[in-house]
Amino acid sequence: QHGRVKVKSTAQQEEEKRKEREKKLKVYLSARDAVFSKKSNGVLDEEALQLTQQLLSSNPDFATLWNFRREILLHLETEEEMQKLYELELLFTESCLKVNPKSYGSWHHRGWVSSRLPRPDWPRELSLCDRCLSVDERNFHCWDYRRFVVKASGVPVSQELRFTDRLIGSNFSNYSSWHYRSTLLPLLQPGTPSPCRKPAHVSPTASPQTHGHRVCEEQLLKEYELVQNAFFTDPNDQSAWFYYRWLLGRAEREEMISCVYVSREGERVTVAFSKLVNAPAEGLVLVLDGQPQQVEWRSVHPLFRHSPVWLCELPPGSISDINNEHNLTVHWTEKHTHRDCALYTGRDGCECGEVSELSIEKTSVLQSELQSCGQLLELEPQNKWCLLTTILLMRALDPLGHERETLAHFQTLKEVDPMRSSYYSDLCSKFMIENTILKMEYAEVRVFSLSDKNLSTLCHLDQLLLVTHINLSSNQLLKLPPQFAMLHCLKVLEADNNAIENLEGLYQLPKLEDVSLRNNHISKLSTLEPLVSCPKLIRLDLRGNPITKTANIQAELAQLLPSVTDLLI
Ligand SMILES: *[C@@H]1O[C@H](CO)[C@@H](O)[C@H](O)[C@H]1NC(C)=O
C-alpha cells in the first residue's frame, strides 16, 4: 500500500465541494444578516465597513450595500484621515473591478470616492481606464467613468478628442472610440453662446443622445471629414456609419408648447407639446381672462401616462357664449414657457401655434456630404449603410425635392438587406408622413392625404391635431393605434383597402362624423366598441369586412352605435 496516493472517488469530491459551498453560503448569509441588522440600527462602525467589504467582494452588484458603505464612510471620515480612508477605498474598488470589470456598482462607487478624495490622482484614474479599455473596449461603464474623470480633472475636451483621433487613426473600426467621441462632442460648447451658426435642424425624432447641447457647424465639418476618411477606407465598417448617423441626428427639438386648440362647443382646451410629457406633473397652468383655472388635465387615451397631447375641460359656461371675447394662456411653468390664445367673438374656437416643427435649414456642409455619399454609392451601389445615410442626408436637405429618389433607395435597401425589410418599411412610412405634413403646411390646408404609399405604420400623429380630413386608403395598415386619439379636429376618416383589424385609436374623437373602412379585416363587433365614445359619428362604411357576413349584424350595429344613421355594410 505504501507509496500510493489515495485517490478520492468522484462522489466524494462532489460531496466535499457541496460542503464547501454550503459553508461559504452560511458565512455569506450570516455576514449579510449582521450588515442588515447594523443598517437598521444605524450602527456605522469599522465592523460594518469590514462586513460590507466581505460581501461586496463576492457580489459587487449589491446596490444597497454600496449605499450603506457610503453612509458608513461619511460617518467615519475625519479631516486628518480622509485621504487615507478613501485611498484604501480606491484599492478596494480596484480589487472588485478585477473580479468584475463590468460592475456598475463598483465604477459608480469609485466615482463617488474620487470626488470625496481631498487630493485625487486623476492621471492614475485615466491610466486605470486605459488599462481597462485595452482589455475590453466595449466596457461602457469604464467609458462613462473616463468621461467623469475627464470632466472632474479639467482635461480639455479637445485633448480627449485628440485621444480618440489617435485611436480612430490607428483603426477605423473602433466602435468604442466613435461612441466616446459622440459623447464628447456636445461638451465642446456646453451652454455657452457658440460663435458657430446654429446647425441644421434635422427630423425631430432622429437623435437619441444629444445630451442637450448642439455641436457647432465648423466642428461638424471636421467630424464629417474624419468619418468620410473612415468609410472611403472601409465602406462596410458599421462603426463609422453609426457615428455618422449620430452626427446627422444631433439637432434637438426645442421643448415647447407647439399648439393650443380651444373649442367653444366642447368648452375644452387641447394642448400639444413638442415631446412626451406628463402634464399634471409638469406644472401646467391654464389662465382664462387673467384668472388661473382649476382644471384637470387628461391625456387623450387612458393608456398614456405620457403623451404629447393633453386636454382639459373649462368650467361650464365660461367660454360658450359666442358673443364674448376671451384671452387664454397656457403656462408650462417647469420650462418657463407659455402660449397665448385669443378667442374672438363670433368664432367657434381658436388655434395657436405651429403644428409641426419639421422645418429644415439647408447647409452647404450637408450638401457636400451628399455628394461624397453619391460618389461612394457609385462605387458600392449595394452598400446598405451608404444607402441609408444618403436617405438621411436627402431628408435633412430637402425631403420633398428628394422624395422619389428616397423611395427608390428604400426599395433597393429592402432588396439588399431583406432581413430588415420591415424596419425599412416603417422608416419609409415615417418619412412619407413627415413629407405629407410638410406639404400640408406649405399648402396651409387641414387635409392629410397619404393614400397608396405602402404605409405600414403611423407616427407623428401629435402633429395632426388640427387636421379635419384624413385619407389613408390603400396602404398596409393593421391598426389605428391609441395615438390616433390625438386627432381632436378630425371629421372625416378614410382608410379603405388596408388590413385594419384594430380601432383602439378611434376613442373620444369629439368631431368625428364620417368613417370609411371598406375592405379591411374587421371581424368582431367588439372591435368597433371604441367608436361608441365618438359622440358625432353618423356615417360608417364597413363594406368588404368579414364582420358583414355575421348574422343579424345590422341590428347589432344599430344597438351598439345608435347615432350612426348612415350605415353601409
Ligand atoms: C479601440 O479603442 C480603445 C480605446 O482605448 C483601445 O483601447 C483599443 O485598443 C482600440 N482598438 C483597436 C482595435 O484599435
Ligand SMILES: *[C@@H]1O[C@H](CO)[C@@H](O)[C@H](O)[C@H]1NC(C)=O
Ligand atoms: C481593427 O479592429 C477590428 C475590430 O476590433 C479588427 O477586426 C481588425 O482586425 C482591426 N484592424 C487592424 C488593422 O488592426
Ligand SMILES: *[C@@H]1O[C@H](CO)[C@@H](O)[C@H](O)[C@H]1NC(C)=O
Ligand atoms: C382617398 O384615396 C383613395 C385612394 O387613392 C382615392 O381613391 C379616394 O378618392 C381618396 N378620397 C378622397 C376624398 O380624395
Ligand SMILES: *[C@@H]1O[C@H](CO)[C@@H](O)[C@H](O)[C@H]1NC(C)=O
Ligand atoms: C409599394 O410596394 C410595391 C411592392 O414592393 C412597389 O412596387 C411600389 O412601387 C411601392 N409603392 C410606393 C409608392 O412606394
